Amino acid sequence: MTLECFKAYDIRGRVPDQLNEDVAYAIGLAYARFLNPRKVVVGHDIRLCSPDLTDQLVEGLNDAGVDVVHIGQCGTEEIYFATEHFKMDGGIVVTASHNPKDYNGMKLVREESKPISGDTGLNDIREMAEEWLSGDRKRGSTGTRGTLSQLAHRDDYLDRLMSHVNLETVKPLRIVVNAGNGAAGPVLDGLAKRLPFKFIRLHHEPDGSFPHGVPNPLLVENRKPTADAILQNKADLGIAWDGDFDRCFFFDENARFIEGYYIVGLLAEAFLQRNEGAAVVHDPRLTWNTVDIVNATGGRAVMSKTGHAFIKERMRLENAVYGGEMSAHHYFRDFAYCDSGMVPWLLVTQLMSDKDLSMAQLVDERMALFPASGEINRRVDDAAAVLTAIESRFQGDAESVDHTDGLSMVMGDWRFNVRMSNTEPVVRLNVESRGDETLMQAKTQQVLALLGGEPA
Numbered sequence: 001m002t003l004e005c006f007k008a009y010d011i012r013g014r015v016p017d018q019l020n021e022d023v024a025y026a027i028g029l030a031y032a033r034f035l036n037p038r039k040v041v042v043g044h045d046i047r048l049c050s051p052d053l054t055d056q057l058v059e060g061l062n063d064a065g066v067d068v069v070h071i072g073q074c075g076t077e078e079i080y081f082a083t084e085h086f087k088m089d090g091g092i093v094v095t096a097s098h099n100p101k102d103y104n105g106m107k108l109v110r111e112e113s114k115p116i117s118g119d120t121g122l123n124d125i126r127e128m129a130e131e132w133l134s135g136d137r138k139r140g141s142t143g144t145r146g147t148l149s150q151l152a153h154r155d156d157y158l159d160r161l162m163s164h165v166n167l168e169t170v171k172p173l174r175i176v177v178n179a180g181n182g183a184a185g186p187v188l189d190g191l192a193k194r195l196p197f198k199f200i201r202l203h204h205e206p207d208g209s210f211p212h213g214v215p216n217p218l219l220v221e222n223r224k225p226t227a228d229a230i231l232q233n234k235a236d237l238g239i240a241w242d243g244d245f246d247r248c249f250f251f252d253e254n255a256r257f258i259e260g261y262y263i264v265g266l267l268a269e270a271f272l273q274r275n276e277g278a279a280v281v282h283d284p285r286l287t288w289n290t291v292d293i294v295n296a297t298g299g300r301a302v303m304s305k306t307g308h309a310f311i312k313e314r315m316r317l318e319n320a321v322y323g324g325e326m327s328a329h330h331y332f333r334d335f336a337y338c339d340s341g342m343v344p345w346l347l348v349t350q351l352m353s354d355k356d357l358s359m360a361q362l363v364d365e366r367m368a369l370f371p372a373s374g375e376i377n378r379r380v381d382d383a384a385a386v387l388t389a390i391e392s393r394f395q396g397d398a399e400s401v402d403h404t405d406g407l408s409m410v411m412g413d414w415r416f417n418v419r420m421s422n423t424e425p426v427v428r429l430n431v432e433s434r435g436d437e438t439l440m441q442a443k444t445q446q447v448l449a450l451l452g453g454e455p456a
Contacts, residue, residue, distance in 0.1 A: 001133045005105065006126040008422040009117035009309035012096055012105035015049050019104055021056040022133065027106065028060020030128035034121055035110055037089030039067045041082045041151065043074035045095035045183050045244045047104055048208040054094045062146040063139065069151045073206065075183045075245040077340045080113040081160060082153045084336035098216035098242040101208070113336040117309030158190045164346045170196065171353040173236040176229040178202040180215025182243035187342060200233045202226060215242050217249040227255035237349070237359050245341040247328040250348065252359035259374050261286045262363045264324030265293040267344060270351055271322040272297040281315050281323035284405045285417045285430040289370040290324070305405045307422055312337050326375070326430070373431040373444040380453035383420045383427050390418060390450050414443045418451065426456040
């Protein structure tokens with residue numbers, strides 16, 4: 001049996017044909033066999049099938065002799081937090097984040113919330129799970145069965161989040177918050193009791209039937225409710241999250257969606273002002289703005305392959321204070337080198353308060369200096385052949401060519417990255433220029449013409 005739900009750095013597949021209760025049980029057994037942990041924390045997102053899949057995952061872990069601590073419905077980062085904070089031997093969250101509602105998945109970590117990816121054991125776990133599923137599928141403990149207990153972690157988690165806010169200086173901002181009926185709502189309610197902000201809540205209640213569509217603010221059609229509410233309520237800021245809230249997305253006071261790329265630079269500058277000379281890790285898709293800010297602030301910019309497991313590994317290697325991806329994943333050394341969708345917006349509200357600037361004022365100059373296309377997705381028949389053809393077309397003009405992740409090429413005042421997705425059957429394109437919006441737009445269309453395919 002081949003498990004197609006195992007990806008480059010997590011587990012994700014359709015339910016029930018690619019991921020079901022037997023597969024979840026087998027993953028529990030295999031995770032235990034691979035890591036040999038004593039105590040593991042588990043939790044799940046708001047998808048309708050997540051509780052049952054989690055129960056079977058727990059059964060597999062318990063049958064393998066592992067004690068399981070269950071934190072219930074949560075965001076992915078709450079598993080990261082609990083694993084590190086309570087000194088667990090590992091953690092697993094059942095989630096498919098922003099995938100369609102007939103999907104589910106898992107993200108796996110070991111001690112200190114170190115990710116388990118294809119390079120660090122995920123393939124071994126897949127092979128062990130496949131072995132059990134292809135055999136006689138005997139259930140039950142062969143030794144001492146593990147225990148199951150509950151853990152009330154939320155207050156400690158909120159305390160960690162609040163460490164990024166100075167209540168003496170943060171201003172009482174009006175903020176539109178759109179949880180997308182995902183897992184963010186209860187955490188926002190907990191923070192609301194501790195913060196001076198006025199929250200205008202949209203799609204707030206967790207609902208795995210996704211009555212307002214799959215929570216993915218990268219989809220343009222999902223942004224309108226947040227944008228409209230900002231204008232209607234004259235809010236200072238808008239924030240939207242994906243389903244497991246490991247990513248957050250920003251709108252300024254004019255309801256303009258702010259690409260995650262510019263938030264990376266904003267947070268990099270904030271951290272380097274407090275951590276002189278530190279390393280900042282970034283992905284290769286859009287780079288010029290981040291590198292320019294890091295160099296100007298006396299830091300060290302380090303490029304890593306795209307993906308949470310790769311970013312975290314590189315951050316640990318470099319002892320980086322912060323890591324950011326243009327896809328709105330933000331990673332923090334003081335959060336076990338993990339990504340959080342709550343820490344970034346708390347930091348941004350603190351910056352707005354300390355600098356007495358609006359969201360637009362924080363990013364306008366950087367957006368003009370380095371205009372970017374935003375990520376454009378295409379479905380193509382032969383992605384490898386398309387990337388080869390694009391490289392051949394621009395080879396004569398290129399000042400540099402990089403294959404850290406896909407294909408990155410620099411041609412004077414513009415550059416692009418085109419790469420095959422690790423999680424979806426699409427090719428992703430990003431283009432940026434140095435201060436020339438017209439050039440960026442023209443070159444985007446040129447590369448898209450070479451890319452072909454259908455919009456994804």
